[in-house]
Amino acid sequence: MATAKQRATNVKRNAKNVAHCNESFRDMQKMMKEKGAVTGTSLMALLQESVSEMNQWNEEEDEDFILQGQLEDSQKPSSNSSATSNEDNDYDGQEQHHRQHELLSRRLDNDPLFGGSRRQKFIKIPSQVKNLNILIEAMHHSTEERDQFLLAVHGDKYVGKSELVHRAIETVQIEGFGFTVLRSRRSSNNALTSLYPFREVVSSVLRGCNNVTQPRCELLNPTEDETIKEVSDSVIVQQLLDRKILNKGDQLMLGAILPDVVNSEMLSLLQGRSPTALMKDVVASLFKVLIPLQPIMLVFENDGDGDELDASSWSLLEQLLLASDKNCPQIMTVVLSRRRMSIPESLDEMTVDIAVESMTKGDTELFIRALFCDRNNIDREMNVDESVLGDVFDLCYGCPLFTERVISWAQRKDIIELDQTRNAVSLNYDKSALTLTNTAPHSLNEELLEVINIIPHSQLDALKLASCLGISFNIQKYELLKSDGLVDLLEEVNSTHGIFDVNGDNFRWRHVALFEALQSIIISNERTEIHERICDSFDRMSEMSVGDVQHAKHYSMAGKWNEACDKYMESGIVASQSFNFVDAVACYEEAKKCLAQSARPSLK
Numbered sequence: 001m002a003t004a005k006q007r008a009t010n011v012k013r014n015a016k017n018v019a020h021c022n023e024s025f026r027d028m029q030k031m032m033k034e035k036g037a038v039t040g041t042s043l044m045a046l047l048q049e050s051v052s053e054m055n056q057w058n059e060e061e062d063e064d065f066i067l068q069g070q071l072e073d074s075q076k077p078s079s080n081s082s083a084t085s086n087e088d089n090d091y092d093g094q095e096q097h098h099r100q101h102e103l104l105s106r107r108l109d110n111d112p113l114f115g116g117s118r119r120q121k122f123i124k125i126p127s128q129v130k131n132l133n134i135l136i137e138a139m140h141h142s143t144e145e146r147d148q149f150l151l152a153v154h155g156d157k158y159v160g161k162s163e164l165v166h167r168a169i170e171t172v173q174i175e176g177f178g179f180t181v182l183r184s185r186r187s188s189n190n191a192l193t194s195l196y197p198f199r200e201v202v203s204s205v206l207r208g209c210n211n212v213t214q215p216r217c218e219l220l221n222p223t224e225d226e227t228i229k230e231v232s233d234s235v236i237v238q239q240l241l242d243r244k245i246l247n248k249g250d251q252l253m254l255g256a257i258l259p260d261v262v263n264s265e266m267l268s269l270l271q272g273r274s275p276t277a278l279m280k281d282v283v284a285s286l287f288k289v290l291i292p293l294q295p296i297m298l299v300f301e302n303d304g305d306g307d308e309l310d311a312s313s314w315s316l317l318e319q320l321l322l323a324s325d326k327n328c329p330q331i332m333t334v335v336l337s338r339r340r341m342s343i344p345e346s347l348d349e350m351t352v353d354i355a356v357e358s359m360t361k362g363d364t365e366l367f368i369r370a371l372f373c374d375r376n377n378i379d380r381e382m383n384v385d386e387s388v389l390g391d392v393f394d395l396c397y398g399c400p401l402f403t404e405r406v407i408s409w410a411q412r413k414d415i416i417e418l419d420q421t422r423n424a425v426s427l428n429y430d431k432s433a434l435t436l437t438n439t440a441p442h443s444l445n446e447e448l449l450e451v452i453n454i455i456p457h458s459q460l461d462a463l464k465l466a467s468c469l470g471i472s473f474n475i476q477k478y479e480l481l482k483s484d485g486l487v488d489l490l491e492e493v494n495s496t497h498g499i500f501d502v503n504g505d506n507f508r509w510r511h512v513a514l515f516e517a518l519q520s521i522i523i524s525n526e527r528t529e530i531h532e533r534i535c536d537s538f539d540r541m542s543e544m545s546v547g548d549v550q551h552a553k554h555y556s557m558a559g560k561w562n563e564a565c566d567k568y569m570e571s572g573i574v575a576s577q578s579f580n581f582v583d584a585v586a587c588y589e590e591a592k593k594c595l596a597q598s599a600r601p602s603l604k
Helices: 004-021 025-035 040-052 082-089 093-108 126-144 161-174 196-212 216-220 233-242 248-255 264-270 275-293 311-327 345-350 361-371 386-396 400-412 444-452 457-469 475-483 486-497 512-520 524-539 549-557 561-577 581-597
Strands: 150-155 180-186 296-302 331-337 351-356 416-419 424-427 472-474 500-503 506-509
Touching (some): 126 150, 126 161, 126 351, 126 361, 150 161, 161 296, 161 331, 196 275, 196 311, 233 248, 248 264, 275 311, 345 351, 400 444, 457 486, 457 506, 457 524, 475 486, 475 524, 561 581
Parallel strands (some): 150 331, 296 331
Antiparallel strands (some): 416 424
């Protein structure tokens, strides 16, 4: 005998069929309301006549879900004729392939990780509300009380650190606090470049200061340089010099962060300075361009498993925050990392440690409810069956990103549904043999690779190569790879899947999860072969940039230890010639490691 749940499900499906095949569904709803037909039995009695007229229609919905958004109900009339059956069984392969890609395209249009127009929901997870309030309160104090804060936000991957900080900033900006938000991203590619995290920040500061201090006459009559879409940092510095905002000494100090704004002759003036004295002088020059932009928020974010801020960056940030009380009081800093950070002891009093944890089971239940509701109006009366909640929590380990994608995946497969009769998220009992534990992807990488693995092999190979270039890269550095058709392939896959953010020759993976998913499918030998291909392109170049640490890294990953040792030594010499002895030492240490792996005699 059918259970009450199954009867209610059957009633719901029959009502849907009637709605599709008879345009009187609204009238029927009105009739149901007038007669008070709300139970399964009364609904079945009311619909009996309509359902009997629909026996030529299939009761089963189309279940052809292959990496796609949920299909509309098929509404195909059933037939007992063998001709129709044979026609279904002999479904044309090319037409099916075209249909799959059309449905995939529809799905990607709504997938924020693949550049879709729909933005990921922000859901106030109960265990994270406290962290959100701490962030917002610190931002209030920074402007109202002029307190300096260093917010150290850390937690495992994909637990929502970036979204939490973004939400806090969005909240205070809506409240009218008017922060100038200066962001910087770093990755393992930049681990051997000291002060690299400050490059993007200082470049943005120079442009911001240039805009707010520009005379009205210059705004009305821009110079030829200012009409260029991409104005270099050196041009901006020169304009600030002309307006007496900066002097030559400031230009030299900023050159410690942005090497392009000074020449080698000026850099020689840095010789003999102690690191601490140098950082204090750099901070003094930075204040000149920071003060007009107050209140200021510096956000340093780490891409993937890259290292935290380098020692020089921590030293500069330390001097900046300690001196800001008297010079630039409305400034605060947010640093995000997957691991707890090694923060200088002198900053302990102004540091707020914020640990972002995975969701609890209670959090997961509310999170699932929110996915079926308007995020601003969550139905507190809605239930989530244990058969769904338990499987999702065990599968996703409290990861918000994976939880959201598993729920979307299960909806597309029609495995779970919102049972309107009970106001509960439950398994679809028409498919009782299917559960999340035996059908759903078992990791975020697996779920993402369902989409990525069906692209043409040539494009997949291009993505694998791109993942070996790093989470962000300038394709101009790989000129021969560009001429070999790499860019064309990346642009083709980007036009359909939106995997990259592209700005001229600069490529950045749209989401670190996509980058790490691609890296997970590259086996060791294949990774070595890819780096060998990259190194071969270097060897074929007529002119190769001198002292590029990234080139040395590719030789190291390819197992070409002699060449890697030479490149690291070369990079160290270039750094020392620029009086950047911290980077020089780091490069020499890497060269020593490569030498130990090579056939050359040891330096000992």
